[in-house]
Amino acid sequence: MPALASGMGITPQQFEQLQSRVSGTRRVSTKALETTLVSKASVHQTILGIDPSLRGTGYGIIRLARPHPEVLAQGTIKSPAAWERSRCLLNIAQSLREVLKHHQPTVCVVEGLFFAQNLQTALIMGEARGASLVAAAEAGMEIFEIAPRKVKQAVVGYGAAQKSAVAKMVQRMLRLAEQPAPDAADALALALTFAQETGRFSLTPLKRI
Amino acid sequence: MPALASGMGITPQQFEQLQSRVSGTRRVSTKALETTLVSKASVHQTILGIDPSLRGTGYGIIRLARPHPEVLAQGTIKSPAAWERSRCLLNIAQSLREVLKHHQPTVCVVEGLFFAQNLQTALIMGEARGASLVAAAEAGMEIFEIAPRKVKQAVVGYGAAQKSAVAKMVQRMLRLAEQPAPDAADALALALTFAQETGRFSLTPLKRI
Numbered sequence: 001m002p003a004l005a006s007g008m009g010i011t012p013q014q015f016e017q018l019q020s021r022v023s024g025t026r027r028v029s030t031k032a033l034e035t036t037l038v039s040k041a042s043v044h045q046t047i048l049g050i051d052p053s054l055r056g057t058g059y060g061i062i063r064l065a066r067p068h069p070e071v072l073a074q075g076t077i078k079s080p081a082a083w084e085r086s087r088c089l090l091n092i093a094q095s096l097r098e099v100l101k102h103h104q105p106t107v108c109v110v111e112g113l114f115f116a117q118n119l120q121t122a123l124i125m126g127e128a129r130g131a132s133l134v135a136a137a138e139a140g141m142e143i144f145e146i147a148p149r150k151v152k153q154a155v156v157g158y159g160a161a162q163k164s165a166v167a168k169m170v171q172r173m174l175r176l177a178e179q180p181a182p183d184a185a186d187a188l189a190l191a192l193t194f195a196q197e198t199g200r201f202s203l204t205p206l207k208r209i
Numbered sequence: 210m211p212a213l214a215s216g217m218g219i220t221p222q223q224f225e226q227l228q229s230r231v232s233g234t235r236r237v238s239t240k241a242l243e244t245t246l247v248s249k250a251s252v253h254q255t256i257l258g259i260d261p262s263l264r265g266t267g268y269g270i271i272r273l274a275r276p277h278p279e280v281l282a283q284g285t286i287k288s289p290a291a292w293e294r295s296r297c298l299l300n301i302a303q304s305l306r307e308v309l310k311h312h313q314p315t316v317c318v319v320e321g322l323f324f325a326q327n328l329q330t331a332l333i334m335g336e337a338r339g340a341s342l343v344a345a346a347e348a349g350m351e352i353f354e355i356a357p358r359k360v361k362q363a364v365v366g367y368g369a370a371q372k373s374a375v376a377k378m379v380q381r382m383l384r385l386a387e388q389p390a391p392d393a394a395d396a397l398a399l400a401l402t403f404a405q406e407t408g409r410f411s412l413t414p415l416k417r418i
């Protein structure tokens with residue numbers, strides 16, 4: 001037992017802990033978000049975020065882990081401008097099905113209330129959502145929606161944050177080598193926010209859809 | 210050769226035709242729409258119309274035949290108000306899949322430009338369309354859209370016709386024992402309009418989606 005420990009009035013175990021904390025070896029920062037990310041790990045370990053859009057649906061699957069969540073898959077389901085709308089929708093559903101079969105997430109999160117420029121845009125965005133939700137529902141997942149403002153608040157700390165700020169924070173939180181493409185970053189941000197929201201007491205419970 | 214025929218200055222064949230036309234046996238009315246319905250029968254014999262909506266998606270499948278098109282299937286895919294949205298969407302896709310597998314239509318028609326009260330309504334209608342279109346595209350069908358106004362014009366002869374007038378005309382044109390439910394009637398009207406539109410020269414070609 002080191003003389004220093006007895007002199008400080010603490011146990012040898014406490015002394016070792018203190019020593020390791022100041023020694024600087026493998027020090028892992030534990031941010032507030034990361035702590036909550038793992039607290040409910042038993043409920044949903046693998047979370048899918050989807051940011052549906054006709055020609056570029058972003059998706060991201062994270063697995064809760066220490067010291068930080070892992071990205072299992074992320075990307076954008078692209079459809080060329082020349083494709084008919086129904087073909088794009090089929091592409092969304094089929095591509096998501098492939099990803100889901102491979103990684104088997106247990107919960108899916110999409111953007112809630114959003115802003116469309118006009119009715120036609122809202123209709124087309126709705127179609128992309130419909131195709132995505134069918135694929136997710138087929139896989140038997142629970143599906144939730146979270147408002148975009150809430151996602152930005154959770155990830156960047158500011159509800160009106162720019163898209164690029166979201167992508168930057170997602171990259172940092174998930175320790176990605178490269179910044180994810182905007183649509184994939186939004187999807188990953190949804191998954192991260194879900195993890196955060198379910199890991200703490202919330203006045204506005206998540207909406208199942 | 211009947212004396213009457215020579216007295217009228219017509220050939221015996223023409224006389225027989227005239228005689229059969231006034232004799233009243235098996236007289237089949239040939240309305241303008243019916244004529245066009247069968248004229249392109251070789252292209253698409255079995256036509257699916259869909260009127261997508263979250264809790265009550267109407268569908269109707271007609272087969273072109275003489276003396277009038279036959280209804281192979283028609284109905285409304287209902288989802289209880291208590292169901293979550295994603296469950297309704299899955300119900301739409303799965304129910305349509307069953308119907309398509311059974312009747313194998315080769316072409317699908319949905320409503321084109323439509324009017325929603327607000328963005329939220331448009332989004333939800335879009336989701337129902339997306340779920341329907343995924344099911345139709347999976348089955349490898351060509352998919353077209355027709356504006357509601359054009360459907361009313363074709364079926365009732367008046368672009369701003371009431372829903373009940375559409376249902377009545379659909380019942381008459383398809384010789385149905387009962388008037389179809391409103392959503393199913395709209396779907397059948399779409400299929401009938403497609404048959405009419407493809408059977409004639411049109412200044413505004415149908416839009417593939």
